[in-house]
Amino acid sequence: MRPIALFFIFLAFSSCKNSPSEPKIIQLPTCVENIIQQDTTLLTVQAQFINGEPHFLLNTDARFVDGIEAIVNNQCDTVCSIGGWFPPNCSKDYKKWKVIWEK
Helix, strand or coil: CCHHHHHHHHHHHHHCCCCCCCCCCCCCCHHHHHHHHHCCCCCEEEEEEECCEEEEEEECCHHHHCCEEEEECCCCCEEEEEECCCCCHHHHHCCCCEEEEEC
């Protein structure tokens, strides 16, 4: 085998990474289910994991009219918010939301 071919084979194998699979959200926390039942403005609940813990975006589309939307944890404590004129720095930590409930 030619050295250049060996180089490309080595490069292909060395670039593969085994990324740990992201935990899956099996069911919504009770507090988020209660919010879904009570908040008629809620359009979707979206989720992603931050440091191995699920965070939920309670999407009302308020951020599109300069409003604020809450990001909560499993106990429905607000951990961040998005939208508004001056979004907090924590909002840049959230990249890939996955819709897990839709109206």
